[in-house]
Amino acid sequence: MSTTYTVINPSTASPVTEVELADVDRTDAAIERAAAAFPPWRDLAPGERARLLRRFASVVDEHIDELAELEVRNAGHTWGNATWEAGNVRDVLNYYSAAPERLFGRQIPVPGGVDITFREPLGVVGIIVPWNFPMPILGWGMAPALAAGNTVVLKPAELTPLTAIRIGELALEAGLPEGVLTVIPGKGSVVGERFVTHPLVRKVCFTGSTAVGKKIMAGCAEQVKRCTLELGGKSANIVFADADLAKAAATAPYAVFDNAGQDCCARSRILVQESVHEQFLEQLGKAVQGMVVTDPGADRGSEMGPLISAHQRDSVRGYLDDVDVVCTGPAPDGDGFWVPPTVVAPRSTDDRVWREEVFGPVVAVLPFSDEAEAVAMANDTEYGLSGSIYTRDVGRALRVARRVEAGNLSVNSHSAVRYWTPFGGYKQSGLGRELGPDAPDAFTEEKNVFIAHEEATS
Ligand code: NAP
Ligand code: MG
Numbered sequence: 032m033s034t035t036y037t038v039i040n041p042s043t044a045s046p047v048t049e050v051e052l053a054d055v056d057r058t059d060a061a062i063e064r065a066a067a068a069f070p071p072w073r074d075l076a077p078g079e080r081a082r083l084l085r086r087f088a089s090v091v092d093e094h095i096d097e098l099a100e101l102e103v104r105n106a107g108h109t110w111g112n113a114t115w116e117a118g119n120v121r122d123v124l125n126y127y128s129a130a131p132e133r134l135f136g137r138q139i140p141v142p143g144g145v146d147i148t149f150r151e152p153l154g155v156v157g158i159i160v161p162w163n164f165p166m167p168i169l170g171w172g173m174a175p176a177l178a179a180g181n182t183v184v185l186k187p188a189e190l191t192p193l194t195a196i197r198i199g200e201l202a203l204e205a206g207l208p209e210g211v212l213t214v215i216p217g218k219g220s221v222v223g224e225r226f227v228t229h230p231l232v233r234k235v236c237f238t239g240s241t242a243v244g245k246k247i248m249a250g251c252a253e254q255v256k257r258c259t260l261e262l263g264g265k266s267a268n269i270v271f272a273d274a275d276l277a278k279a280a281a282t283a284p285y286a287v288f289d290n291a292g293q294d295c296c297a298r299s300r301i302l303v304q305e306s307v308h309e310q311f312l313e314q315l316g317k318a319v320q321g322m323v324v325t326d327p328g329a330d331r332g333s334e335m336g337p338l339i340s341a342h343q344r345d346s347v348r349g350y351l352d353d354v355d356v357v358c359t360g361p362a363p364d365g366d367g368f369w370v371p372p373t374v375v376a377p378r379s380t381d382d383r384v385w386r387e388e389v390f391g392p393v394v395a396v397l398p399f400s401d402e403a404e405a406v407a408m409a410n411d412t413e414y415g416l417s418g419s420i421y422t423r424d425v426g427r428a429l430r431v432a433r434r435v436e437a438g439n440l441s442v443n444s445h446s447a448v449r450y451w452t453p454f455g456g457y458k459q460s461g462l463g464r465e466l467g468p469d470a471p472d473a474f475t476e477e478k479n480v481f482i483a484h485e486e487a488t489s
Pocket of ligand 1 (some may be wrong): 162188224241389
C-alpha cells in the first residue's frame with residue numbers, strides 16, 4: 032500500500048505536486064535490487080566506473096537550470112544558492128570520478144612474504160538526506176560511495192524530494208546501470224528506519240537532527256553497521272576588537288541568514304569583544320536591514336527566502352517570545368513561511384536562544400572580554416561543527432582556531448564548504464568526515480592479505 036505526499040512551495044504555501052511515498056515492501060525490494068547490482072558495479076574496470084561518473088556529472092551539468100528551478104520551488108532557495116547547489120552535485124561527481132583508479136592499498140614490510148592491503152567496497156550504502164540542502168548532501172554521500180564501488184539507496188526528506196527524484200533519472204540517462212543508484216521517497220520512520228534495520232544495507236550516512244542521529248547510531252549498533260552522522264550546530268562567529276569591523280559586520284548576516292538560517296554551519300552565535308560591541312551592533316543592524324528578503328520564485332535577486340514549512344516557522348518564532356530583539360530585517364507578508372532576519376541579545380549564556388539550534392534566521396550576540404573568555408564561550412556548547420574568527424593578529428587567529436572544538440573554522444571569512452576539503456563535526460555535531468580526498472575510504476573496508484614466499488620445500 033502506498034500513500035502520497037503533497038509537496039508545498041514554502042514561498043507561497045501553495046501545492047506544487049504529489050509524490051508517492053514508498054512503504055517497507057517497496058523499500059526492501061529496492062534494497063534487494065541494489066544488492067544485486069553491487070557485484071557487477073564493484074567488478075567494473077576502475078576506468079569504466081570513472082567514465083560513467085563523469086558522464087553522470089555532464090548530464091547533471093546539462094540540467095543545472097532545471098534542477099535549480101525545482102529547488103527554488105520546492106525549498107524556497109534563492110536562485111544563486113540553487114544554481115550553486117546543482118553545480119555542486121556536478122563538481123562532486125567530477126571530483127570523485129578520479130577515485131576509482133586511485134583507490135590505493137599499501138604494501139607493508141613483513142618477514143617471509145609480502146603483505147598488501149585492499150580497499151574493498153561495503154555493498155549497499157543507505158543515504159538519508161535532510162530538507163535544508165537536498166542537492167549538496169545527496170551528492171556528498173552518493174559520489175564517493177559510488178566511486179568506491181558501492182551501490183546506493185537514497186531517501187530524500189519528505190518535504191524536498193523533487194531534485195533527488197530528478198537526479199535519480201539523470202543517473203539512468205547517463206548510463207549508470209539499473210539499481211546502482213535508487214532514490215526512494217518516503218518517510219524517515221519507514222524508509223530511513225529500514226536502511227538502519229535491513230541487513231543488506233552495510234552503511235548509513237545520515238544528515239539531520241541530533242535527536243534522530245542518536246537513534247540511527249543506536250539502531251546501527253544492533254548490526255555493528257557503519258554510520259556517518261552530520262548533525263546540528265551552534266557555531267560561533269568571534270569578532271576581536273582588532274578586526275576589520277566593517278567587513279565583519281557586513282558579512283555576519285550572510286553567515287547565519289543564508290538559506291534562512293536553515294544551515295547546520297550557521298554562525299548563530301556572534302561573540303564580540305566588549306570594546307567594539309556597541310559599534311559592531313550598529314553596523315550589523317544596518318547590514319541586516321539592507322538584506323533582500325523576497326520570494327525567490329518571483330525575484331532572482333532575493334538574498335533570503337522563507338522557512339521550509341509552517342512547522343519550522345512556528346518553531347523558530349517560539350525562540351522569539353521571550354528575548355530582547357535588537358533589530359529585524361525585512362520579510363514579505365504573503366502566505367509563505369516567512370520570518371524576518373532577526374538579531375537578539377540574550378540575557379545570559381543560559382538562554383535557550385544561545386544554547387539551542389534555532390535553524391532559522393535568528394542570531395544571538397553577546398560580548399566577551401578577552402581571548403580566553405572568547406574560546407571558553409565558543410566551546411560552551413554540546414555542538415562543534417564550524418565557526419569563524421575575525422582578527423588582524425595572525426598569532427591569535429591560529430591560537431583560537433586550534434582551541435575552538437569544531438571541525439570547520441575560517442579566519443576573516445565565513446568560508447563555504449569546499450568539496451575537496453574534509454567536513455564534519457566535533458562532539459554532538461557528528462561522527463566521521465565527508466568530502467575531501469579521503470571520503471571514498473570511508474565507503475570501504477581495509478583488507479589485509481599476507482602471501483608467504485618461504486623457500487620451496489622440494
Ligand atoms: P530530521 O527529522 O532529523 O530529518 C532528517 C532526515 O532524517 C529526513 O530525511 C527524515 O525523514 C529522516 N528521518 C526522520 N526520522 C527518522 C528515523 N526515525 N529513522 C531514519 N530517518 C529518519 O530533521 P527535521 O525533523 O526535519 O528537522 C528538525 C531539526 O533538525 C531542525 O530544526 C534542525 O535543528 C535539525 N536539522 C539539522 C540538519 C543538518 O543539516 N544538520 C538538517 C535538517 C534538520 P522525513 O523527512 O520523512 O522526516
Ligand atoms: Mg523529524
